[in-house]
Amino acid sequence: MARRCVFCGNAGLTREHVIPRWLTDVLPEQARFRGQDQMAVLLHPDHAVDGPHHREMPETFNSSTVKTVCGSCNNGFMNDIETVTRPYLSTMIRGRLAMPLSVEAVTAVATWAVKTSLMAQLTGSEPASIDRVYQDFYATRRPTDACLVWAAAIDDEDWALRAECRLMLYVLDGPPANGDDPPNLLTVAIGLGGLLLYTIIDPVLGPSTWNPTAVFRGALVPLWPDPRPVTWPPSRVLRPAEAWGVCEYMPMLLG
Numbered sequence: 001m002a003r004r005c006v007f008c009g010n011a012g013l014t015r016e017h018v019i020p021r022w023l024t025d026v027l028p029e030q031a032r033f034r035g036q037d038q039m040a041v042l043l044h045p046d047h048a049v050d051g052p053h054h055r056e057m058p059e060t061f062n063s064s065t066v067k068t069v070c071g072s073c074n075n076g077f078m079n080d081i082e083t084v085t086r087p088y089l090s091t092m093i094r095g096r097l098a099m100p101l102s103v104e105a106v107t108a109v110a111t112w113a114v115k116t117s118l119m120a121q122l123t124g125s126e127p128a129s130i131d132r133v134y135q136d137f138y139a140t141r142r143p144t145d146a147c148l149v150w151a152a153a154i155d156d157e158d159w160a161l162r163a164e165c166r167l168m169l170y171v172l173d174g175p176p177a178n179g180d181d182p183p184n185l186l187t188v189a190i191g192l193g194g195l196l197l198y199t200i201i202d203p204v205l206g207p208s209t210w211n212p213t214a215v216f217r218g219a220l221v222p223l224w225p226d227p228r229p230v231t232w233p234p235s236r237v238l239r240p241a242e243a244w245g246v247c248e249y250m251p252m253l254l255g
């Protein structure tokens, strides 16, 4: 059977860059060839079912592509998200000017972060099985109620172009998960120039489980849910070691 678009279910898939080309032009020159990394951690309330599967991706984040979306989604609503978000993202990536971000801007950036996280996780060999999140995102064009998004300012070469996915299988009750079961929740940290976007997609335990704002106080600004106006950049720059801590935030709490 032909594969179907992860968003609308139509046939006729096209190959798409996870990071659009316009964005590469915004990045500082030396940041354009950085890597990406995916780690799968299988978890159970009582014990870790399996050790983490670490997978370093051979291609750089801005060259990675996926063939999971149809032409009308790609050229339609996904492209609309790029167009709306581009001016805000460009300024945040360059990270110099202080600027107010309206609710509209915050919503646009959060929506972009979720769209890009949903694409980034599909570059891995075993993506999370979260069909409903894709369908709801397509229906509303907004982060779904399984999604949480934060932003931080960062100044570190390692993070100037980077995607770190942590995919987890969490079983609430019943028999321990089989190692072959696909992950069911994930986090994606995306570094772009002076900006770090952190997205949690959790249709299992629910967003109220997570509060990294408290852990990385002053540096991690909540964007979604409940978007509010913010002044960019935030009062404190996220340290590089903290950025790695953000990646491990959910696996650590679950493990």
Ligand SMILES: [Zn+2]
Binding pocket: 005, 006, 007, 008, 009, 010, 069, 070, 071, 072, 073, 074
């Ligand atoms: Zn589609």
